Amino acid sequence: MSDGRKLRVELGRRYRFAASHRLHSPQLSEEENGRVYGKCNNPYGHGHNYVVEVSVSGTVDPATGMIVNLADLDWFVEREVIEAFDHKSLNEDVAAFRNRVPTTEYVCMEIYQRLKHFRLAKLERVRVEETSNNAFEYAGEETHDRMAVQQGRKAK
């Protein structure tokens, strides 16, 4: 039954990009990198088809029935994320990963940072699927302590 709390509505949209990366930490020895990252440490890198799920919230405009016009959200995500990441080497082509291992945890957080300035709706969270078996979510710093980056991994 209704408990008097206001209803909240979110809109979720999924985007895709394909990119390569290599997991290698300069703070670790060659052996440690191999042990920690396994195949992901192979020197020439490898790639994934990433899926990015963006969730925003806001008031539903009675005139349009929309939290935000999809064309505006699509344009913003395309400009801020897809153009920068699609068919790129994350290590070489994205400045944020010059000194940071491009794990999907960090990819997820970087995408959140790029999208949080969207003016037309409030960014709630970013979910990144590296493969259909690995997913990561980040909802910003307010919930960082509680939620941090959540990883879901399907049992093989």
Place this chain on the structure above:
Amino acid sequence: MVYLTRKIEFSASHLYHNPALSAEENQRIFGKCNNPHGHGHNYTLEVTVAGEPDPVTGMVLDLKELKEILEREIIQRMDHRFLNYEVPELSGQIPTCENMVRVIWNLLEPRITQGTLHKVRLYETPDLFAECYRNGAGSR
């Protein structure tokens, strides 16, 4: 607390048009969704109910009962319908995912008598969805 989710699918047509706006404004805001004869989607609805399992049955609620509620309230009302003209709960509203998810919430919430309705997520396509929950419940 345990969260139980049931998924159903239905197919329906709709169009986006606000009679208070000019034809040009409707076209600019809604684009292809403003085509006068409408278009359709295969919708997927995920309904999440929260509660404690009953010590006797081990169930938050009987899935069979939830299935019947979804059949009666959603499938019979919306499946193979033109949402703008055939679903009175949506009349006067643009049948966007955002509006539909609130209508669906309001149809289901009073019917869930074991556990509480926690979240409703409606996919219009695999890449576009809206979800609805009570303030403070979080989206999960």
